[in-house]
Amino acid sequence: MLNVYAEFCEKYLAMPVVKGKKTESDKFAGAVSTYAIEALMHDGKALQAGTSHYFGDGFAKAFDIQFTDKDNKLKYPHQTSWGMTTRLIGAVIMTHGDNNGLVLPPAVAPVQVVIVPIAQHKEGVLDKANEIYEKLKASGLRVKLDDSDNSPGWKFAEYEMKGVPLRVEIGPKDIENGQCMIAMRYNGEKTAVSTENMYEKLVAAVKEAIEKTIPEVMFAKALENRTNRTYRCTSLDEITRALNEKGDGFVEAMWCGDEECEDKVKELTGVGSRCIPTQQHELSDKCVCCGKPAKCMVLWGKAY
Ligand SMILES: [Zn+2]
DSSP, X not given: OHHHHHHIIIIISOOXXXXXXXXXXXXXXXXXXXXXXXXXXXXXXXXXXXXXXXXETHHHHHTTOOEEOTTSOEEOOOEEEEEOOTHHHHHHHHHHOBTTBOOOOGGGOSOSEEEXXXXXXXXXXXXXXXXXXXXXHHTTOOEEEOOSSSOHHHHHHHHHHTTOSEEXXXXXXXXXXXXXXXEXXXXXXXXXXXXXXXXXXXXXXXXXXXXXXXXXXXHHHHHXXXXXXXXXXXXXXXXXXXXXXXXXXXXXXXXXXXXXXXXXXXXXXXXXXXXXXXXXXXXXSBOTTTOSBOOEEEEEEOBO
C-alpha cells in the first residue's frame, strides 16, 4: 500500500516522499507495525502524508470478530488499516505554494488552463479567445475563459492565487503577430506561441506543458528543496548546528533502537523520529545519541 501512496504523491501531486516504518513509540497504538510516507514541506517541516497499519489479530480479539475458516474452526482475522486523507491537500499547498498563493499540480487542478483576453472590447479579441478555448477543451484539458469585466491584472492575480498551472493571454497585438502568450504558474515564465495552423502549435505546447513539463519541474523543484534540506549527521551537535545554520529540514542519523535515545534526540535538538526509511544509508556504526552500536538509520524532523 505504501508504494501506491508513494506513486500517487510523486506522479500526481509532484511531491517526493520517503517511505519507511514508524518506530515502536511512534506507531499506531495497538498496531503490530505502522508504515508511513513522509514529505518535506517548503518551510523545512515534515508532514506525515499517509500511513498504513498492520494490526495482527489484536483488534479482532478486542472486538471479538471471528470467522469460520476452511477447517470449520472459528478464528480471529488479521487486519490492516490504510487510506489517505484530506491532509494531502495541506501537503500540496505547503509543498508547492509560494507568496502569490497556490501552485497546483496539473493532475489535480480543477482548472488547468485559464484564458485571459487583453483589451477584450477590441474587435476580434473575444472571438479568438473563444476559438482557443474550444481547441484546448477539445484536446481534453480543463479550461476556463474569463471574459468578465475585471481587468487583466486582476485576473492574473486571481488565478495565480488559485494556483491555475497555466495562463494563456491573447490581445490585439498578439493577434497582429499571429501568436499568444503562455505563462507558467510555478515560475512565472512567459513565452510567445504561434497561433497559426488553427492553433495546432499552441495546443501542442499547452498539452506538453500540462502533461509533462510542469509536473516534472514541480517535482524536481520539491526534490531539490528536500535534498538541500536533508542533513546527514553523526552527533547531536551536528544536528543542532545543521538546523541552526541551514534551517529546518530532515535529519538522517543512526539510532541504537533505544526509546530513551529517541526521546533525548527530540529533547535536545527539537527533531523527532519520522520513520525508519526503507532505503537505508550507513552513515556510521554508532547511535547518534549514546554512541552504542546502531541498529538503523532514522529520518528525523520537526512535525506539523
Ligand atoms: Zn542510542
